[in-house]
């Protein structure tokens with residue numbers, strides 16, 4: 001199978017690139033004076049290491065917002081990636097090519113124009129070393145630093161990264177157009193809500209870049225999402241159909257939540 005690198009990279013302000021892997025997920029490359037960092041690696045359908053290297057000649061540190069297959073799967077193209085330890089187990093699951101195959105098959109049905117073969121899951125069956133990254137860890141790229149904040153919810157090890165040069169936040173799926181808290185590796189709604197409030201307190205006037213959907217998010221988007229989270233937690237025994245109704249109305253933002261995870 002031919003290695004693919006035909007994906008779109010869009011320059012954002014402040015030496016940041018947005019790399020969209022066939023509309024499936026957004027990854028970000030941030031370049032400093034000495035090093036660069038890649039935040040999330042996509043599904044693995046493309047050779048993300050080659051894509052990143054085409055944008056910078058600096059050594060690249062790979063940071064993962066959370067260990068879902070669409071953010072971590074492209075990690076197979078790198079020797080090592082930084083993941084929060086609480087997501088290590090999930091990371092190991094999603095490096096399994098058969099698990100990735102199922103995901104790519106679903107995605108391909110939705111995005112036929114990109115012809116992403118599920119066989120892409122098998123093109124590089126190697127597991128990068130998982131390096132731990134925790135709240136407070138900082139990555140000096142030269143002239144700018146990437147700070148790490150622990151924001152569990154969407155997964156128990158979800159992280160938010162902040163670029164000190166622009167103030168931009170990189171939130172992965174922690175807060176975005178469709179915030180999902182129903183996966184087995186998700187934390188409770190209360191935990192997510194605290195993380196979302198923490199993220200809002202970090203947000204200045206700089207953009208909030210997410211993994212999917214509307215991008216960038218505004219502080220107002222985030223505040224609305226928090227209101228919804230409060231409503232969800234206050235409801236306690238919220239019925240799934242209530243959530244579904246709101247989703248059906250396409251209100252932004254939206255939280256999809258499994259009822260039995262409300263404490």
Ligand SMILES: [Zn+2]
Nearest residue numbers: 066068154173
């Ligand atoms: Zn996710």
